[in-house]
Amino acid sequence: MQYKYTNFVKNSKSMYRIIFLFLLISQGLVAQKLSKSDKALVGYLKAEVTYLASDELKGRRAGDSGETLASVFIADKFKELALLPKGDNGDYFQYFTVNDGKAIAPSTRLSINGLKLDSEIDFFPLANSLQGSSKGESSPDLHENGQPWLVDLAESLDENKSNPHFDINNLINDKLKSAKDKGASMVLFYNSTKEADVLKFDSKDRSEATPIPAAFLTSKGRDKYIKENNDTYFIDASLSVEPQTRKCKNVVGFLDNGAQYTVVIGAHYDHLGLGEDGNSMIRGGQPEIHNGADDNASGTASMIELAFQLKGNKAKQYNYLFIGFSAEELGLNGSKYFVENPTIPLNTVNYMINMDMVGRMNDSTKTITVGGYGTSPSWQSMIAAVKKKSFTIKFDSSGTGPSDHTSFYRKDIPVLFFFTGLHTDYHKPSDDADKINYVGMSQIVRFIQEMIQNDKTPNKLVFTKTREQQTSTSTRFSVSMGIMPDYSYGGTGVRVDGVSDNRPAKKAGILGGDVVKQLGDHKTSSVEAYMQALSKFKKGDKTTVVVVRGDKEINFEIVF
Numbered sequence: 001m002q003y004k005y006t007n008f009v010k011n012s013k014s015m016y017r018i019i020f021l022f023l024l025i026s027q028g029l030v031a032q033k034l035s036k037s038d039k040a041l042v043g044y045l046k047a048e049v050t051y052l053a054s055d056e057l058k059g060r061r062a063g064d065s066g067e068t069l070a071s072v073f074i075a076d077k078f079k080e081l082a083l084l085p086k087g088d089n090g091d092y093f094q095y096f097t098v099n100d101g102k103a104i105a106p107s108t109r110l111s112i113n114g115l116k117l118d119s120e121i122d123f124f125p126l127a128n129s130l131q132g133s134s135k136g137e138s139s140p141d142l143h144e145n146g147q148p149w150l151v152d153l154a155e156s157l158d159e160n161k162s163n164p165h166f167d168i169n170n171l172i173n174d175k176l177k178s179a180k181d182k183g184a185s186m187v188l189f190y191n192s193t194k195e196a197d198v199l200k201f202d203s204k205d206r207s208e209a210t211p212i213p214a215a216f217l218t219s220k221g222r223d224k225y226i227k228e229n230n231d232t233y234f235i236d237a238s239l240s241v242e243p244q245t246r247k248c249k250n251v252v253g254f255l256d257n258g259a260q261y262t263v264v265i266g267a268h269y270d271h272l273g274l275g276e277d278g279n280s281m282i283r284g285g286q287p288e289i290h291n292g293a294d295d296n297a298s299g300t301a302s303m304i305e306l307a308f309q310l311k312g313n314k315a316k317q318y319n320y321l322f323i324g325f326s327a328e329e330l331g332l333n334g335s336k337y338f339v340e341n342p343t344i345p346l347n348t349v350n351y352m353i354n355m356d357m358v359g360r361m362n363d364s365t366k367t368i369t370v371g372g373y374g375t376s377p378s379w380q381s382m383i384a385a386v387k388k389k390s391f392t393i394k395f396d397s398s399g400t401g402p403s404d405h406t407s408f409y410r411k412d413i414p415v416l417f418f419f420t421g422l423h424t425d426y427h428k429p430s431d432d433a434d435k436i437n438y439v440g441m442s443q444i445v446r447f448i449q450e451m452i453q454n455d456k457t458p459n460k461l462v463f464t465k466t467r468e469q470q471t472s473t474s475t476r477f478s479v480s481m482g483i484m485p486d487y488s489y490g491g492t493g494v495r496v497d498g499v500s501d502n503r504p505a506k507k508a509g510i511l512g513g514d515v516v517k518q519l520g521d522h523k524t525s526s527v528e529a530y531m532q533a534l535s536k537f538k539k540g541d542k543t544t545v546v547v548v549r550g551d552k553e554i555n556f557e558i559v560f
């Protein structure tokens, strides 16, 4: 599950402020004794969650070794069931890459007066540096056309000491623009004051490339190589920064009943690792393993157990495709990749069931949320036909939301999304296996199993479009544009995944696929920058949105 940029930790009441279509069905809550088979199911779920959420798997960060262990665990279960491998090369794994920020390219080098500086220790290229080489004479006091420049930031830093609006990145940008205008071929910044380094290499940088190549000499590099401001230095440099990727994998197994249509049952199995990707609720302090028992070892174990239940079942009216998605926490990357590169024809998919965070059923309220209720008119009767009612359902009609069903909904596939609710351990190291309600999980598994088995119609469900779910960010700002940002987008700007009806973006003419580059005077190089820009506006404000569509840049007038 990935609720991003929300403030619900600060205000635990707003955690539950997601707007649902409340349609409560009383399920006749009767305390039931567990049957023998249910007891066994509870045992299996517990064993699987306990392993997946153990420290050995180090938080199952997409692309890391813990993810591999988890993926092998799932694949072994699929093998035990003799499911058909539906990954890439005759096995269960479907590989894809995710952006992993930037790194200094090995070709980067810098020498001053013939002495080689150590990259990352003595200097580093700015993370958004234009790639390029330069050679020439330079003095901090004398800046010449066609030469690399040495620029001391000390004076500007001193001038802005008590300026609360001072932004070092703006200063660097301004200096680079003016250096380029005056013919500089490259700029090496440094700070001659004895203060700590004012810049560091930002591997997560997404801002636009600098107009000319630029690097920063650290205090170490400065002390070693820059003696006097009126000395002349011979500089020879080549600067390059490269994008990094991590290799991740979905785990895909097919239960082939020879039927015409297939039901997809999915759950993401990745989690936050040690919080390296900045999606933990805990900032600062020692990195800790985020075990992700509820998010989403619970859904993964439920998916595995549904495979076991359906394998031995007589209900063969559909085939079943079981998928453990990776990189959900980074922006639904695994499910997006799967629907773009499906290993069975997508037009044979009848519907998709997603389970994300199904391990925290509250024993006193006994209520779960089912999303996607509006994506097919058939859901009502299919859900009503389930006889074993162990909990109350709160319905959310929207086919979109903060998990993988969204990717299938966007391909016009009916979806249902099972979820037992947010809690104070959400995206924290304390989301542990001992806090899981395993009986509650088994009841959700039984519910889905019965619903699937009851469905004897050989036809595909009718798909209906729903409203976009309100993004939870709206609580933090007085205005919003009504777009769903694509969190998996790695380029500069905010790629629009979807546009809500009757909201400013839609009214202005912005479409899915557009990349928002600027909002008024504010560059929106990342979702975070976009959120900051939004916070500067209030209701009724008018501004211009700069959008890139294909290879064209278009301006839209927008009214909040």
Ligand SMILES: [Zn+2]
Pocket (backbone or CB within 6 Å): 001, 002, 003, 295, 329, 427
């Ligand atoms: Zn999550």
